[in-house]
Amino acid sequence: MNSATQPQASLPRDRKDADRDTGKEGSKIEGDTPAQRLLALLEVIAAKDQFFTLQGLVEETGLPKPTLHRMLQQLEGSGMLQREADNRHYSKGSRLRRLAENLLLNDTVQGARHGVLNRLMEEVGESCNITALSGSEVLYLDRVETQAPLRFYLHPGSRVPVHCSASGKLFLAQMPPAQRRRLLTGTPLNAMTRNTLTDIESVEAEIEQVRQQGFALDDEEFLPGLVCIAVLAPNPDGPSNIGVAIQAPVMRQSREDMLKHLPALERAARDIAAIQRGAIPSA
Structure with a gap:
């Protein structure tokens, strides 16, 4: 692996995703x-x-003109877009x-969590992330990349299988046995590498x-080539x-080197938990 390059972590995509229309500029309109x-x-x-115009969006996205026209009508009717004086061009609506303004003004929780993550990255010198369980996958909520030239890039919004990620194992360990077994039996335990645990009994032993x-x-x-260590942000009221x-x-x-970062990781998790509790009003 060349240290001058930054390996990209590409996640598997469903065939239906790969077959969706893309325009000449590569813009994608995806969704089920x-x-x-x-x-x-x-x-x-x-x-x-x-x-922008309807025709311009047709050329950019590759979607049929009637489909895009209907979508623009919906957005215009909701105030998300507005028609300009020439009746051909559109612009962003007041709503x-x-x-966007409210998101920026009120996103203090995300900003505070990102600050904790950034401090952790600076302390340990490696990429750090915050994750959540979403169905049978681990969802990346936030990530701060190391400045070192050799790194794996996984952007916020990335999803990884629950059975072969450090965070995923923690989420599984919180579940009652029947719930965990139901999730694992309904999820393909695909071998992502030669080290991936692919049978339920091996995963259960790891979870214990x-x-x-x-x-x-x-x-x-x-x-x-990627190692990871994870903890949960503590939640005194139940599963995290x-x-x-x-x-x-x-x-x-190495694996042993990562274990040395555990105290710093646990401090960051406690800080993030405190931010979460402050963001949720008391009953």
Whole structure:
């Protein structure tokens, strides 16, 4: 692995995702429901710095003109878009602008959590992330990349299988046995690397160890050459759905090296838990 390059962690995509239309500029309108595709179109529009037309969006996205016309009508009717004086061009509507402004003004919890994650990255020198369980996958809520030249890139919004990630093992360890067994039997335990545990009994044995030790390791189980250590942000009221993790290439950090970062990781998890509790008003 060349240290001058930054390996990209590419996640498997369903065939239906790969077959969706893309335009000449590569903009994608993805989603399994009309609402999801409408949100995807809003993402394309939000990235524009000038007025746009229906025909321009057709050429950019590759979607049929009648479909896009109907979607634009819906967005215009809801105040997310507005028609310009020439009746051909569109621009962002007042409701969409208010949404963006409110998001920026009130996103203090995310900002505070990101600050904790950034301090952890600076302390340990490796990429750090915050995760949550979403169905049978681990969802990356936030991530701070190391500045070291060799790193794996996994952006917020990435999803990884629950059975071969450090955070996923922690989420599984919290579940009652019947719930965990139901999830594992209904989820393909695919071999992502030669180290991936692919049968339920092996996963259960690993989960028992995780439960006893209070942290979890991913020892090149999701990506070759990647090690990870994770803990949960403590929740005194019940199971936690916030994981905090450190990831590094094995060329720079061994399994034993990662264990040395456990105290710093646990401090960060406690700080993030305090932020979470402050964000949720008392009953």
